[in-house]
Amino acid sequence: MPGLQCDCNFWSFTIFLTASALLPAVVLGGPQEEITRRDWGIGGFRAPPRWDLQPPDRTTYPQMLAHASRGQGAERSVITLVARRLMPGTSVLRFANESEALRQAGVKDIRLQPQPVEGWGTRVQLDATLEGPPRRILRQIFLTQGDIGYVLTLLAPQSQALPRLRDLEDVASRLVPLPPDPRARPEAPPPPPRPALSQPPEVTPVTPGEGPR
Numbered sequence: 001m002p003g004l005q006c007d008c009n010f011w012s013f014t015i016f017l018t019a020s021a022l023l024p025a026v027v028l029g030g031p032q033e034e035i036t037r038r039d040w041g042i043g044g045f046r047a048p049p050r051w052d053l054q055p056p057d058r059t060t061y062p063q064m065l066a067h068a069s070r071g072q073g074a075e076r077s078v079i080t081l082v083a084r085r086l087m088p089g090t091s092v093l094r095f096a097n098e099s100e101a102l103r104q105a106g107v108k109d110i111r112l113q114p115q116p117v118e119g120w121g122t123r124v125q126l127d128a129t130l131e132g133p134p135r136r137i138l139r140q141i142f143l144t145q146g147d148i149g150y151v152l153t154l155l156a157p158q159s160q161a162l163p164r165l166r167d168l169e170d171v172a173s174r175l176v177p178l179p180p181d182p183r184a185r186p187e188a189p190p191p192p193p194r195p196a197l198s199q200p201p202e203v204t205p206v207t208p209g210e211g212p213r
């Protein structure tokens with residue numbers, strides 16, 4: 001997408017991934033395909049009708065868990081699911097508030113709204129726009145589970161806003177938190193062994209007035 005560049009900021013990264021997915025891609029399957037990622041503790045990502053589920057590039061973008069697209073060229077719309085490890089105790093609202101950094105990626109009119117949601121407790125919805133051509137709408141839905149944060153992102157032409165927002169809600173309503181698979185998480189390396197302490201030399205007690213024996 002012209003005018004949008006990736007930097008090291010996670011929030012710009014989420015938009016970069018979604019905008020990159022606007023490029024043509026190989027179709028993985030139909031709308032009944034479903035993606036479950038137990039290594040990230042989430043399941044139920046399913047492409048809406050007439051959307052194409054795309055193969056995630058786990059090597060290049062390991063944080064992109066799933067994405068789907070619809071249409072071609074200027075009419076192309078994309079939905080992505082990206083995850084991030086969080087500091088313990090981070091709330092979904094605090095996680096979403098960090099998205100103010102999106103302004104650095106050219107995102108305008110950012111609006112945040114907390115919403116109750118079954119299965120997750122609370123989610124935060126972000127609405128914004130990206131100037132074109134064509135002008136596009138941006139909606140992100142933030143979810144958290146334990147020390148993992150998820151961002152479900154829609155990027156679509158403004159002319160298709162209403163039907164594409166319904167498609168995004170269809171995807172969001174199917175997402176379910178799963179117990180993370182501990183076997184899929186890298187284990188912390190064991191602490192290095194402590195250096196052996198040298199034993200002090202033995203000292204023979206000496207009675208006062210006597211020399212050493």
